Amino acid sequence: MVESRLNEKEDYSVWQELRSKAKEELIPMIITLELTYRCNLRCKHCYVEFDKGGEELTISELDGLLDELKEMGTFLLILTGGEIFLREDIKDILIMIKQKGFAQRIFSNGTLFDNSWYDFFDDLQPERFEISMYGSNPEVHDSITGKAGSFERTANAVRELSSRGHEVVVKTVWMKDNYRDFVNWMNMVEELTEAVPLWTSIIAPLDNGSFSNRKYILTNEQIKELRDTQLEYFKNKYGEEYKIDDSTPCDIQIPSIPCSAGFSYAGISPDGCVYPCIQIRLKAGNIREESFRKIWNDSKIMNFIRDLSNNPIDECSKCMYNKKCMRCPGISWLESGSLSVANWQFCRQVRI
Amino acid sequence: MKYKINPDAVYREINGVYYVLLPRDKTIHRFTDVGSLIWRLIDKNFSESEIIKEVVNQYDVEEEVVLNDLENFIKELVEKKILLKIE
Numbered sequence: 072m073v074e075s076r077l078n079e080k081e082d083y084s085v086w087q088e089l090r091s092k093a094k095e096e097l098i099p100m101i102i103t104l105e106l107t108y109r110c111n112l113r114c115k116h117c118y119v120e121f122d123k124g125g126e127e128l129t130i131s132e133l134d135g136l137l138d139e140l141k142e143m144g145t146f147l148l149i150l151t152g153g154e155i156f157l158r159e160d161i162k163d164i165l166i167m168i169k170q171k172g173f174a175q176r177i178f179s180n181g182t183l184f185d186n187s188w189y190d191f192f193d194d195l196q197p198e199r200f201e202i203s204m205y206g207s208n209p210e211v212h213d214s215i216t217g218k219a220g221s222f223e224r225t226a227n228a229v230r231e232l233s234s235r236g237h238e239v240v241v242k243t244v245w246m247k248d249n250y251r252d253f254v255n256w257m258n259m260v261e262e263l264t265e266a267v268p269l270w271t272s273i274i275a276p277l278d279n280g281s282f283s284n285r286k287y288i289l290t291n292e293q294i295k296e297l298r299d300t301q302l303e304y305f306k307n308k309y310g311e312e313y314k315i316d317d318s319t320p321c322d323i324q325i326p327s328i329p330c331s332a333g334f335s336y337a338g339i340s341p342d343g344c345v346y347p348c349i350q351i352r353l354k355a356g357n358i359r360e361e362s363f364r365k366i367w368n369d370s371k372i373m374n375f376i377r378d379l380s381n382n383p384i385d386e387c388s389k390c391m392y393n394k395k396c397m398r399c400p401g402i403s404w405l406e407s408g409s410l411s412v413a414n415w416q417f418c419r420q421v422r423i
Numbered sequence: 424m425k426y427k428i429n430p431d432a433v434y435r436e437i438n439g440v441y442y443v444l445l446p447r448d449k450t451i452h453r454f455t456d457v458g459s460l461i462w463r464l465i466d467k468n469f470s471e472s473e474i475i476k477e478v479v480n481q482y483d484v485e486e487e488v489v490l491n492d493l494e495n496f497i498k499e500l501v502e503k504k505i506l507l508k509i510e
């Protein structure tokens with residue numbers, strides 16, 4: 072009667088079924104909670120508007136919000152910032168989330184943990200940790216985070232969490248300062264944890280609308296160099312069979328919103344603003360003024376996003392790379408103010 | 424047998440079907456319709472005899488069949504660590 076499937080790593084079918092049902096039924100299954108815009112690091116590329124999170128939701132406001140989310144079927148909370156471990160009440164928040172029966176995924180730079188934290192996490196059992204590392208050594212990593220000693224602390228966190236059996240995804244953003252470190256970084260991740268590494272070379276503009284971090288984005292030549300290094304690396308690792316799929320012309324309608332934003336996913340800022348996604352900063356409402364349920368069901372923005380999903384983008388629908396393109400409407404929005412356009416960072420990535 | 428729901432288990436119902444995630448084991452499970460009904464009752468702290476009565480009512484089956492099914496179901500839940508035995 073259980074009809075259970077899977078070790079999630081091997082078989083995503085149940086998880087995917089859950090996600091697609093949630094999307095059909097407009098259940099806000101995954102919510103990103105940004106708990107603070109404070110941070111102890113100052114990563115060069117970071118989109119966060121430091122210290123501009125307004126008055127952070129208190130634990131009792133979060134308590135009410137979580138009850139509502141539970142009632143509406145939210146399953147997984149992604150906790151991010153800023154650096155959430157700067158919140159004095161973070162332990163109580165994490166315990167409350169667990170007691171209310173949510174899965175929690177923790178995004179962190181890992182620099183603020185000591186031994187008592189690791190024991191705490193063993194009881195908490197988050198669904199996963201995602202920790203950012205920008206290089207395989209202190210020179211590269213610390214020059215991006217702006218803080219001497221951050222590499223050692225973060226590497227230690229990844230090692231410790233992983234050795235205690237937690238799933239730890241190590242993430243990075245490839246930019247001018249670190250893309251030549253790819254192979255060493257991969258080897259480091261393999262040494263530190265069994266989890267799959269995750270990376271992007273797409274850099275989002277800042278939340279305040281400025282694109283001052285644009286200067287860190289790889290040039291075409293650098294993207295190509297990185298891609299060649301990656302191909303070589305994977306070939307060495309997996310043998311000649313490893314290939315990057317070559318695109319074929321395909322005639323499918325590419326909607327403006329290809330993802331779950333506004334359908335089964337939303338983001339909430341430290342001061343309670345609700346967005347379809349933390350990259351689509353169109354404010355749908357604030358939970359201090361009305362209930363999340365009302366914002367989710369009735370707000371103009373959420374319904375606008377849902378309507379847009381029927382609205383195909385001509386350029387992308389005709390594009391021969393659209394099957395493998397991971398275009399994020401949030402990045403289009405941040406860069407051009409429209410959700411329904413192609414974006415150069417994605418366009419050149421698939422073509423190079 | 425006495426048991427309790429694993430405090431790490433995260434579960435939600437969509438259209439009458441329960442999905443259960445166990446973060447420690449990185450597994451996610453889907454229950455069948457009857458499994459989901461039983462889980463709903465376990466979650467509401469129904470006793471074994473109350474659960475049997477409810478399933479008999481809803482599915483129009485013999486009590487003995489349900490008893491047997493329920494035992495197997497609970498055994499499976501314990502094996503999968505979704506339920507934990509208590510003394």
Ligand SMILES: C[S@@+](CC[C@H](N)C(=O)[O-])C[C@H]1O[C@@H](n2cnc3c(N)ncnc32)[C@H](O)[C@@H]1O
Pocket residue numbers: 116117118119151152153154155178179180201202203242243244273274275276277284
């Ligand atoms: C904003 S951080 C917050 C969580 C935590 N402080 C950390 O560093 O992982 C979440 C992730 O967003 C990434 N990120 C920050 N700014 C970005 C940008 N402009 N473009 C793409 N990714 C970015 C970070 O590298 C990090 O992996």
Ligand code: SF4
Pocket residue numbers: 110111112113114117118119152153154180203216
């Ligand atoms: S640690 Fe995270 S939030 Fe802080 S500056 Fe770096 S990327 Fe941004």
Ligand code: SF4
Pocket residue numbers: 325386387388390391392393396397398412413414417418419421
């Ligand atoms: S490559 Fe560019 S045009 Fe093609 S699907 Fe991606 S964003 Fe659209």
